[in-house]
Amino acid sequence: xxxxxxxxxxxxxxxxxxxxxxxxxxxxxxxxxxxxxxxxxxxxxxxxxxxxxxxxxxxxxxxxxxxxxxxxxxxxxxxxxxxxxxxxxxxxxxxxxxxxxxxxxxxxxxxxxxxxxxxxxxxxxxxxxxxxxxxxxxxxxxxxxxxxxxxxxxxxxxxxxxxxxxxxxxxxxxxxxxxxxxxxxxxxxxxxxxxxxxxxxxxxxxxxxxxxxxxxxxxxxxxxxxxxxxxxxxxxxxxxxxxxxxxxxxxxxxxxxxxxxxxxxxxxxxxxxxxxxxxxxxxxxxxxxxxxxxxxxxxxxxxxxxxxxxxxxxxxxxxxxxxxxxxxxxxxxxxxxxxxxxxxxxxxxxxxxxxxxxxxxxxxxxxxxxxxxxxxxxxxxxxxxxxxxxxxxxxxxxxxxxxxxxxxxxxxxxxxxxxxxxxxxxxxxxxxxxxxxxxxxxxxxxxxxxxxxxxxxxxxxxxxxxxxxxxxxxxxxxxxxxxxxxxxxxxxxxxxxxxxxxxxxxxxxxxxxxxxxxxxxxxxxxxxxxxxxxxxxxxxxxxxxxxxxxxxxxxxxxxxxxxxxxxxxxxxxxxxxxxxxxxxxxxxxxxxxxxxxxxxxxxxxxxxxxxxxxxxxxxxxxxxxxxxxxxxxxxxxxxxxxxxxxxxxxxxxxxxxxxxxxxxxxxxxxxxxxxxxxxxxxxxxxxxxxxxxxxxxxxxxxxxxxxxxxxxxxxxxxxxxxxxxxxxxxxxxxxxxxxxxxxxxxxxxx
Numbered sequence: 056x057x058x059x060x061x062x063x064x065x066x067x068x069x070x071x072x073x074x075x076x077x078x079x080x081x082x083x084x085x086x087x088x089x090x091x092x093x094x095x096x097x098x099x100x101x102x103x104x105x106x107x108x109x110x111x112x113x114x115x116x117x118x119x120x121x122x123x124x125x126x127x128x129x130x131x132x133x134x135x136x137x138x139x140x141x142x143x144x145x146x147x148x149x150x151x152x153x154x155x156x157x158x159x160x161x162x163x164x165x166x167x168x169x170x171x172x173x174x175x176x177x178x179x180x181x182x183x184x185x186x187x188x189x190x191x192x193x194x195x196x197x198x199x200x201x202x203x204x205x206x207x208x209x210x211x212x213x214x215x216x217x218x219x220x221x222x223x224x225x226x227x228x229x230x231x232x233x234x235x236x237x238x239x240x241x242x243x244x245x246x247x248x249x250x251x252x253x254x255x256x257x258x259x260x261x262x263x264x265x266x267x268x269x270x271x272x273x274x275x276x277x278x279x280x281x282x283x284x285x286x287x288x289x290x291x292x293x294x295x296x297x298x299x300x301x302x303x304x305x306x307x308x309x310x311x312x313x314x315x316x317x318x319x320x321x322x323x324x325x326x327x328x329x330x331x332x333x334x335x336x337x338x339x340x341x342x343x344x345x346x347x348x349x350x351x352x353x354x355x356x357x358x359x360x361x362x363x364x365x366x367x368x369x370x371x372x373x374x375x376x377x378x379x380x381x382x383x384x385x386x387x388x389x390x391x392x393x394x395x396x397x398x399x400x401x402x403x404x405x406x407x408x409x410x411x412x413x414x415x416x417x418x419x420x421x422x423x424x425x426x427x428x429x430x431x432x433x434x435x436x437x438x439x440x441x442x443x444x445x446x447x448x449x450x451x452x453x454x455x456x457x458x459x460x461x462x463x464x465x466x467x468x469x470x471x472x473x474x475x476x477x478x479x480x481x482x483x484x485x486x487x488x489x490x491x492x493x494x495x496x497x498x499x500x501x502x503x504x505x506x507x508x509x510x511x512x513x514x515x516x517x518x519x520x521x522x523x524x525x526x527x528x529x530x531x532x533x534x535x536x537x538x539x540x541x542x543x544x545x546x547x548x549x550x551x552x553x554x555x556x557x558x559x560x561x562x563x564x565x566x567x568x569x570x571x572x573x574x575x576x577x578x579x580x581x582x583x584x585x586x587x588x589x590x591x592x593x594x595x596x597x598x599x600x601x602x603x604x605x606x607x608x609x610x611x612x613x614x615x616x617x618x619x620x621x622x623x624x625x626x627x628x629x630x631x632x633x634x635x636x637x638x639x640x641x642x643x644x645x646x647x648x649x650x651x652x653x654x655x656x657x658x659x660x661x662x663x664x665x666x667x668x669x670x671x672x673x674x675x676x677x678x679x680x681x682x683x684x685x686x687x688x689x690x691x692x693x694x695x696x697x698x699x700x701x702x703x704x705x706x707x708x709x710x711x712x713x714x715x716x717x718x719x720x721x722x723x724x725x726x727x728x729x730x731x732x733x734x735x736x737x738x739x740x741x742x743x744x745x746x747x748x749x750x751x752x753x754x755x756x757x758x759x760x761x762x763x764x765x766x767x768x769x770x771x772x773x774x775x776x777x778x779x780x781x782x783x784x785x786x787x788x789x790x791x792x793x794x795x796x797x798x799x800x801x802x803x804x805x
Contacts, residue, residue: 084109084143109133116271141209147202153223161216229329236314273303282319282326283344332617340617343572358394366463371433383529388424391416402442403435440471464496502702538566541591557624582607615739622653627708654728654741738784749788753795762800
């Protein structure tokens with residue numbers, strides 16, 4: 056194919072307007088009609104509107120990381136659904152330390168490579184397009200190192216595939232290596248609807264940009280053991296390949312956030328990774344990840360004492376619950392190790408013990424357990440109080456981890472039925488530290504009782520809803536807790552002043568487990584080369600581990616997902632307090648403020664001023680109204696579908712380690728709000744669309760901050776982005792934006 060029919064010219068530029076703004080963004084193609092080359096003028100009015108950017112049909116990412124050197128190969132397929140041959144300008148901001156290895160375009164099954172354009176020419180074209188297009192979404196493509204290419208031809212009703220390979224040296228801080236692939240920025244160009252023709256408007260048709268599937272694999276190989284592989288932005292599958300290697304994969308149809316991946320390299324028995332975030336003048340946020348080594352020998356595992364307690368009341372016969380619970384319990388018995396001790400108690404109107412005390416989980420003991428479980432039959436009422444008291448009496452004093460797994464499908468109907476009295480009876484009976492893990496089957500359980508059994512006894516409640524598989528869910532839990540390696544954990548942060556840390560009490564560490572601890576810190580000076588100490592017990596032996604060279608800086612804005620992640624855990628804990636102890640004005644207002652500020656799904660909707668501005672709960676006055684979410688009623692319910700879902704939600708938030716939307720779940724089951732035409736969470740700020748104006752949730756009319764009004768795309772508008780480049784992600788939302796920045800309000804108007 057001759058060059059006059061195909062052209063691709065590329066360059067790496069430093070954008071003139073935004074030379075100090077560090078950006079992450081997925082590549083886009085900004086199209087113009089071009090039936091011949093060079094382009095001829097297009098008659099006006101244009102016979103068919105063009106999209107702001109070509110729709111992305113798919114993105115396939117393949118990354119190989121050796122130690123800290125990453126090579127990323129990405130294949131992007133764009134779609135031209137118009138009737139025209141198009142010329143496009145392609146933009147892709149590469150990471151600061153990256154070097155382009157290859158860029159190519161596919162044409163008629165052939166892979167073609169173009170010539171390099173000078174930085175000056177590439178910069179001129181970028182500036183020209185930004186001002187000509189008047190599309191605020193393009194401002195997210197402002198950055199230090201912006202890759203740009205001109206592509207021709209893009210044939211009508213066809214796909215255009217581009218490939219790029221680049222290498223970079225990944226940054227490591229406090230023992231944690233970070234990798235990022237730009238996906239999120241650009242959504243405000245992609246997702247904006249194509250401007251419809253007048254006949255489309257009359258017919259009610261609103262064609263929209265489409266975004267296809269994103270999939271990726273990351274292969275990591277290190278010289279040291281690979282620990283704490285974690286993504287806060289996407290649901291990932293991790294397949295270990297020995298101690299020093301792993302394969303990570305993900306797939307999504309959401310382009311709201313960049314793909315971020317963290318991992319640690321350590322040969323210690325327990326790996327620790329640290330990630331921090333702090334804005335100047337504010338409290339900082341930290342995320343600690345702990346995980347034991349993979350190749351733990353049997354002699355290093357801690358033997359445990361465990362009592363299984365199963366409800367065998369008549370209602371367990373419904374929907375096959377008894378049979379599924381029996382299979383799950385058999386699995387639990389079979390996963391016990393020879394050094395473990397156990398007992399099984401079933402209860403209905405009264406409790407029945409397999410043995411008078413704990414027995415050893417050797418072959419003979421397991422056989423006894425299997426025989427007992429196989430004979431269980433559902434009959435009678437539900438005496439929760441007496442079964443729990445009998446279960447606690449099974450445990451003896453000693454250094455072994457102690458667990459009680461309690462499974463029921465109903466409310467207490469026999470014996471003591473008052474929740475407060477049942478809890479107090481357990482406290483009076485309990486003379487050793489026992490972790491209680493309650494499981495509720497179905498919607499007829501008392502969530503207040505089960506949640507308190509878990510939270511007040513160093514465990515956590517869980518629920519099997521009718522749509523879920525009881526056997527699989529309970530068996531998965533048994534697998535998780537089968538091999539404890541460290542108990543009675545404690546963390547000493549040394550000089551670091553931490554607060555609002557979650558979980559409030561550390562759980563035991565099990566083989567294959569990864570624990571995440573999230574909190575805030577408020578030191579007034581830079582803390583570098585800090586040593587943290589982890590202590591715990593491995594059976595009778597006390598163990599201590601030191602982690603050196605950790606930093607808690609005064610400023611680090613690289614990991615801006617952390618405040619939202621912390622807020623979700625804080626809200627989960629607050630909801631638990633409200634349901635257990637009743638609602639107070641302070642706790643309700645804090646849930647509302649955090650939900651509004653960070654775009655979280657809560658039982659309470661946000662406070663909205665009648666003029667459409669957002670305000671925090673603390674500033675709510677008579678001119679505001681509260682829209683109560685339907686889920687608010689479930690906050691007071693003890694049983695029923697709403698109560699169970701609320702317990703699941705609060706527990707999920709307290710254990711949450713991701714700010715991503717789970718595409719498999721309904722909106723009410725999400726932790727974070729989806730980005731929609733009415734709600735956008737951008738660069739640690741939540742914006743609400745009120746009558747076409749994107750309003751920062753930090754904005755309040757009562758705050759009386761200095762306000763500056765600027766016309767969109769004016770000279771003053773471009774000067775603002777030049778002087779304050781970090782505003783670009785917010786201004787990219789649209790032509791009308793209200794944003795609070797550095798103690799001032801900027802109002803962008805048409």
